[in-house]
Amino acid sequence: MTKWVYSFGKGLNEGRADMRNLLGGKGANLAEMAANGLPVPPGFTITTEVCSAFYENGRKYPDALQAQVAEALHRVEQSMGLRFGDADAPLLVSVRSGARVSMPGMMDTVLNLGLNDETVEGLARSSGDARFAWDSYRRFIQMYGSVVMGVPHHHFEDTLEQFKRANRVEDDTAITADQWRAIVVDYRHIISTHAGSEFPTNPHDQLWGAIGAVFGSWMNPRANTYRKLHEIPASWGTAVNVQSMVFGNMGDDCATGVCFTRDPSTGENIFYGEYLINAQGEDVVASIRTPQPMACARAEAGQHPMETTLPEAYAELLRVRSVLETHYKDMQDIEFTVQRNVLYILQTRNGKRTAAAALKIAIDMAREGLITQEEAIQRVPAASLDQLLHPTLDPKAERVQLTRGLPASPGAAAGAVVFTAEECEARAAKGEDVILVRIETSPEDVHGMHAARGVLTTRGGMTSHAAVVARGMGRVCVAGAGSIHVDYAAGTMTVGTHTVAQGEWITLDGGTGAVYLGRVPTIEPALSDDFNTLMGWADAVRRLGVRANAETPDDARTARRFGAEGIGLARTEHMFFGPDRIGFVRQMIIADDESVRQKAIAALLPFQRDDFASLFRIMAGLPVTVRLLDPPLHEFLPHAEAEMAEVANALGKSVDDVRARCAALAETNPMLGHRGCRLGLTSPEIYAMQVRALIQAAVMVEKELGKPIRPEIMIPLVATQAELATTRRAAEDEIARVLKEEGTNLNYYIGTMIELPRAALQADRIAEYADFFSFGTNDLTQTTFGLSRDDAGSFLPYYVDHGLLPRDPFVSIDRDGAGALVRLGVERGRQTCPDLKLGICGEHGGDPDSIAFFDEVGLDYVSCSPFRVPVARLAAAQAALATRQKAGQTA
Secondary structure (H helix, E strand, O other): OOOOEEEEOOOOOOOOHHHHHHHHHHHHHHHHHHHOOOOOOOEEEEOHHHHHHHHHOOOOOOOOHHHHHHHHHHHHHHHHOOEEOOOOOEEOEEEEEEEOOOOOOOOOEEEEEOOOOOHHHHHHHHHOOHHHHHHHHHHHHHHHHHHOOOOOHHHHHHHHHHHHHHOOOOOHHHOOHHHHHHHHHHHHHHHHHHHOOOOOOOHHHHHHHHHHHHHHHOOOHHHHHHHHHHOOOHHHOEEEEEEEOOOOOOOOOOEEEEEEOOOOOOOOOOOEEEEEEOOOHHHHHOOOOOOEEOOHHHOOOOOOOHHHHOHHHHHHHHHHHHHHHHHHOOOEEEEEEEEOOEEEEEEEEEOOOOHHHHHHHHHHHHHHOOOOHHHHHHHOOHHHHHHHOOOEEOOOOOOEEEEEOEEEEOOEEEEEEEOOHHHHHHHHHOOOOEEEEEOOOOHHHHHHHHHOOEEEEOOOOOOOHHHHHHHHHOOEEEEOOOOOEEEOOOOEEEEOOEEEEOOOEEEEEOOOOEEEEOOOOEEOOOOOHHHHHHHHHHHHHOOOEEEEEOOOHHHHHHHHHOOOOOEEEEEHHHHHHOOOOHHHHHHHHHOOOHHHHHHHHHHHHHHHHHHHHHHHHHHOOOOEEEEOOOOOHHHOOOOOHHHHHHHHHHHOOOHHHHHHHHHHHOOOOHHHOOOOHHHHHHOHHHHHHHHHHHHHHHHHHHHHHOOOOOEEEEEOOOOOHHHHHHHHHHHHHHHHHHHHHHOOOOOOEEEEEEOOHHHHHOHHHHHHHOOEEEEOHHHHHHHHHOOOOOOHHHOHHHHHHOOOOOOOOOOOOOOOOHHHHHHHHHHHHHHHOOOOEEEEOOHHHHOHHHHHHHHHHOOOEEEEOHHHHHHHHHHHHHHHHHHHHHHHHHO
């Protein structure tokens, strides 16, 4: 019989940390902690396989599940000396989700389950505190009503706020037992009114209602959005953890909190977190009350650190901190409760952290001997390095500070203020920079947070929803800026005398928590010693080379600063759009007189030569791959009347003549038209000029620097062997003429882009005339799918959302389609030429998952945008380590 339920707790642990796929991360870690003697309240885990069966069978449970749950619940009763549903000694439980990877706040939780009008009295008697018992009951009704019965939570909150105002009560802890009793009556009336049914009083009905709600929340909109953003398959499912309750809201010797074994923002090896006296867990996360710091060293005037208020529990927590970090060998995010000075651990998981923190933690732990250098390389998500490479606020820039909150997620961001996640997403889709401003965020805001440049909240601490999710996403976040008044109805935020309306700009400094009026200038980031250390470790193990796509001096210098080993793609058409040269380009294209065309081409040659010389100087002997002109012609044609008049004047023609010539050159589908090598074949003088400029520049810079220059000439959009053979011969003829004129020799390489399916299929024949291949996966993806990446954005999200495609194929390589063609091109190209150099220069060159594929198929290098170079270096190292590990497992 299939085992659907696994128990955990003192004396019985049926799970382990390595069973997270079956038990979810939470259930696996609870069992692991209990097995190691840590104070974990007993409970049981319903496996992720039940979740899969639940959805596969029309939301029905396996036949044996109910009996296995009853047996596991009985074990919890025995362990606690309490009985579920008993009026005298009631056992209360929490029901919480637990996927194999952490999805903070995305799914549902129910606490204090098992209370009704009888058991609440038993809890009051056994605890000796009626106020605590009725407070717990109202919490349960509110949470159950919202999570399980679908009653909007604001109905409960509004009722409580009205009561507090009417009775002049500010803090929940000041509400008496009789007052909570009255609020419970109101809450149950809210449920009957809005849910159309009564609040269930049978604890077993409550339990199965909560279990169903947690499984159901796996497919709620916010969880679906989170999984999409973090590429978590829906097929994984969630486990459900049922655990005996311990109470942080029984008095001043009780508390609840969240802590991290290291600082999740900076990575410093200091105990970090927040707690609340006389509270339950949701009070910390939801920021209902202002949390207090853990340690005296982190406390400010007027604060009450746990180190002094609950010293015994704090000392025990320090011990647990050391045990967990040593055991898991990673920074831990711990949830805890103190009940009458006794510490209980409710959860541990690898803590979410900023990229800077991940970097520092990995380096420090390697130096401390907790992990190896190879493990440190694998600990830092390659894509997260993007957070470290972008600008910060210019300290010399003038600014008007509106207020200051908590520096919840570092970096700097400026944008237009918006107040809803929907508005945020809509504006961002139009290319606008936006800042999401909320009183507090909730999981329903996750799509807006992802679309935003930054997040600003008026409530919440460093472990609030906004802080944790923003850090995980790499978004700037300032939390708990309490001096801001947000008026959603009016669409304004007010600080003192300043009112900022929706659409007006603010700037966030996630490093200090400052909020500024308007847009503040930024400066480039400084890379830390930890960054350079990790990159050095990564470079020592990676096999793939990393180059950059760059055609401007600024891009080339940025690429070198980030460790690029050359240029893998310099797009020459991007060099032609300058105001000093676009006119000559238009004359070259439009002229129907050969002498006029040659004159325009001759005028462009010195510009090209200077462009190439700049790149060669910056790269100082590293390879520079220059793609010859590959424009859809429509990009260069004049469109405005003034542009046409300028070209007409230069050519000595009428505007009507130019307009007619443009109409004749227009193409129905220019991306599949007269471009690439097709243009080089029909107008060979254009490629000849570019080759001449390239070789002249290489010879000149080689003499300047006294070191070999390695120009690589790349011929684009080749589909046949004949195209490459003809174009190569013409290029070599021009190179020979230039070298004869210069009286020197030069090592050069001529290759091609493999960006058409036919080229991949014919790679063995094309390789006869190529020194290298560079896979242009942007066009290869377009031509494989038969779609335009410029237009596919209107429907590709639908494909991904509905499982028609696993991912956007322009973001991560489609292994079964375009990827299969890359693999085929590699195999056939090297059949002809075993030493053929192979690279990739599409946008996939900066995507970690794609890089893993390119390492697998045997490419020599990837080329990506300058700011993605560190990402590619780390991803290439991680791919190499994964290959070694796989080889070791199969050996």
